[in-house]
Amino acid sequence: MKKLWTWGAALIAAVTLAACGGGGDSNGYGSIAVSASTNRVGIASEALTQSIANDAARDECDAGDCQVVLQFEECGAIAQGQTASGAWVWGVGAGGSAFDAQTAANNSCAAKGGQACTEIPNLPAQCN
Template identity: 50%
Template sequence: MLTLRTTALAAALAAAAFMTACGSDDDTYGAIAFSYNTTRAAIVTGGWTQSEANEEARDRCNAGDCTVVLQFRECGALSAGTLPSGRLIIGVAEGRSTLEAQTAANSACTTNGGVSCRDVPGLPPQCN
C-alpha cells in the first residue's frame, strides 16, 4: 500500500512539474491592436481562442481603425519610434519572456527605419 501511495504522489508531483514547466501559454492566446490614426494600442492575454483575443484587443484599443498587429501564444510586445521624417513607426514581436519580446519588438522597429525605438509607456509586454 505504501508503494501505491508513493507512486500516486510521484505521479501527481510529476504532473504538477510538467504543468509548471509548460505554463499556460499552450492553452491561451494573446493579441496586440494598434490605431495609426489615434496611436491608441492595447495588449490582451489569456484569450480562449485567437479570435477572442483579437476582438478583445480591438475593443480595448478603442478606436475605429484599431487593427491587430500581432497574435501571440507566449509573450508579446509593442515598440514605437519615429522615422527620420518624424512619422511614427512601430515594431511588434513575440518572445519566450517579456524581456525577449520587448527586445525583439525594439529591434523590429529599428529594422523598419525607426529611431529611438522603445517600449510604449503604459503598455508593457505581457505573457499568456
C-alpha cells in the same frame, strides 16, 4: 474514510497539474491591435482562444479602425520610435519571455527606420 479520499483526490490533482506544466503557466492566447488613424494600441493576453484575444485587443485599442498586428502564444510586445523626418513608427515582436518579445519589437521598429525605439509607456510586454 472521507478525509482520506479527499486528500487522495487533491494529491492526484496536484500531480496531474504539475505533470501538465500547470501552476504558473496559463497557456493562453494574446494579441496586439493598433489604430492607424489614432495610433491607439490594445494588448490582450491569457485569453481562452485566439479569437477572444483578438476581440479583447481591438476593444482595448478603442478606435474604429483597430487592426490586429500580432497574435502570440507566449509573450508579445510593441515598441515605438520616430524616423529622422519625425514620423512615428512602431514594431511588434513575440518571444519566449517578456524581454525577448520587447527586444524583437524594438528591432522591428528600428528596421522600419525608427530611432530610439522603446516600449510604449504603460504598455509593457505581455505573457500568457
